[in-house]
Amino acid sequence: MSYSRFKPYLMILPVVLVMAIFIIGLINGVLQSFGIIPAAGLTKLTLSYYQEVLNNGDLTASLWLSVYISLATSVIAVVIGVLVSVAATTSGLVKSKFFQILKIPVIVPHTVSALLMLNLFSQSGIVARMAYRMHLIRGQEGFISIMFDKNSIGIILAYLWKEIPFVIMIVVTIMANINSSFGEAAVNLGASKGKVFKHITLPLCLPSITTSFIIIFAYSFGAYEIPYLLGATDPKALPVQAYVEFVYPDIAHRPFAMVLNSLMIIFTVAIAYIYYKILSKNLVKSGMSND
């Protein structure tokens, strides 16, 4: 259809207006981290807040805690998610109707996932009760507290319960498609199943594995709910700490919140760009498999 030169700009106008709010939000955050808050009479650009944050043991501890949580979550989720996908593809269970139930955790909100883990793993939780029944522990106190602990095991478990199925959902469809089309051809030509998997299926699944890794890494790095509900009081995860600084009654604390946010923004925008590149490279391929 022939569109006038201006028509496309009219068509994208609503999206541009909404996303302008998003961009202004990002810019606002970054500006305030450099100490520019006109409302509080601060207009001079300064790096002092960054220096203070980076010299402050508590805040850097938050940063490292979040890096640790998101790395652990995304690596474990991807490894287990891919393993289950392989198992589902090779056993043929991926085709069964029941397999769809693995979609449920994906739509469960993170707050509920936190509650599920409390029901299971708190010191009065069902797992502790089972351990007691099997005489593995003597009483409630004998069960190692993994909720609210310094190693953030509760947080990581709550993420994993949601993110492993997420990886499976992204990877398994593509894996099953490839296995049934290319895989059969290769087997007919004399390749062993193991070889087919290693040289054909896995490389072709790599983009979807990478994108799921990126999404989970970024999400568990910046999400508030689970670390707030299941985290130790000290140190707090980066997003939780940032919110504490943001709602602090003294507005002079706000730049600290914005420094923490800006670190998240810079880091995740870079990740988003990589993600975008992978997605656009892959459009051709996914178009092929959709036919």
Place this chain on the structure above:
Amino acid sequence: MTRKNNNFIMRAVVYVGYFMALFPLLVLIIWSFTGIWPWPQLLPETFSLRALDELFGGYSGAIKALISSGLISAVVALLSIVVSLPAARAIVLCDFLGRDLLKFIVLMPVIVPATAFAMGIDVLFMKIGLSDTVLGVILVHIILCLPYTVRIMTEVTEATGDKLEVQARVLGASPLKVFTNITLPIALPGIISSVCMAFIVSFSQYFITLLIGGGTVVTYAMFMFPYIQSGDRTIASAYSVLFLLSTLIVFVFLDRTVKKYYDIGDVFYFN
């Protein structure tokens, strides 16, 4: 022999996966009907319908929150479509300055955490009077939905193209007629999927609603939060079950639509 063994292990792995996914949900359902469940019992000692009373008794405000939350999410879903449909068509069918940049920016809210950009938006909203308002909450929810809705609508537009519309125009149909009689019906399954997806995304938001709404805009996800935090397991579990049922209904509808009309199994591309 080894192949048989191998297959057995593979099946076992998947079954363990089923168990891991379902067992916590089963415990959740049991908890929501629990009266007393003392340590170290594996099952509750007494059951009770106290949570049902809390939910539907009318005094807690749970159902009111559920309805107002549903309304907010419905508005978000519809507006997301109104915004995404023309944009997706422009992205697929037209060439314009900054197209790639726009695609990138629309994708960003999936990766950049809401915590990080919401505070900057709140600062902006305080200035223009949108902070602590329903409209403000709806706007930020739309931002979070756009990556999904634009993506679904882009895929749909790519699949259908605009050949039929061109023919209709050539045959003399008015632009409005083309839109109502061709564009909309063709895009309808995509629109339904987008609406469901946006609804689920909006319905599940906690933090950003708290931040932008400042506590004056109460959604069900927010209403439920203190119960999860405070430790009355029975009530918290019951609230969660009702939440899950609400999203599950929308989700099943979404899943059906997608499967029926398109060969895309990956609306989840983003979390």
